[in-house]
Amino acid sequence: MKKIFIKTVILICLPIMLNIAITVYCFLNRSLPEFKGYFIGTMLSMFFSFVWVFIARKAIISNIMVMFTITLASFPIKIIFLAIIALGGLFLLKMNHIYFGFAFLLGTILSLFIEVWFLISANKLQRKLKLSLKATEKEINN
Numbered sequence: 256m257k258k259i260f261i262k263t264v265i266l267i268c269l270p271i272m273l274n275i276a277i278t279v280y281c282f283l284n285r286s287l288p289e290f291k292g293y294f295i296g297t298m299l300s301m302f303f304s305f306v307w308v309f310i311a312r313k314a315i316i317s318n319i320m321v322m323f324t325i326t327l328a329s330f331p332i333k334i335i336f337l338a339i340i341a342l343g344g345l346f347l348l349k350m351n352h353i354y355f356g357f358a359f360l361l362g363t364i365l366s367l368f369i370e371v372w373f374l375i376s377a378n379k380l381q382r383k384l385k386l387s388l389k390a391t392e393k394e395i396n397n
Contacts, residue, residue, distance in 0.1 A: 256380055260315060263373040264308055270365035271301050274358055281354065292354035295344050300362025303333055307370060315377070322377070326370050333363060 274297040281290045307329065314321050337359055344350045 256315060256377060259373060259376045259380060260312065263311070263369060266369045266372075267304050267308055267366055270362050270369075271297075271304060273365070274300060274362050277358070285354075286351075288349055288351040289354045291348055292344070292351035292356075293358045295340065295348070295350055296355040296358025296360075297362060299336065299340055300359050300366070303329070303336075303363065304366045307366070311370075311373070323374055326367075326374065 274293075278290070278294050278297050281293045285293075307326070310325055311322060314325060337356075341352055341355055344352070344355060
């Protein structure tokens with residue numbers, strides 16, 4: 256399970272690095288509001304990815320369904336934060352909301368694929384471990 260978690264952490268960093276690279280591009284080649292929008296969207300997406308990794312590390316010991324529930328329940332919370340920061344950033348920071356939304360959605364969707372892959376892989380591993388445990392118990396009892 257630990258190997259799958261380490262792979263997941265590495266894979267979660269890939270969308271973050273992609274978004275950071277695009278942020279640098281926006282800084283060099285776009286206007287300030289576009290850069291601000293992409294930068295804030297990247298930071299928010301990165302924050303949610305790190306929060307998920309932290310929660311996954313704590314919940315990995317328990318049932319996989321707990322992890323699934325956490326992943327599923329976090330989506331509405333992400334949308335609420337998206338709305339709050341988008342409105343605040345639009346009026347207070349004068350950022351481009353299209354770039355903000357694109358950065359946030361790109362990071363969120365890519366990390367969601369990785370989170371689902373982790374859940375499926377961890378579930379398969381748990382099932383294999385349970386089957387091997389049952390087989391071992393049968394051998395001991397016979």
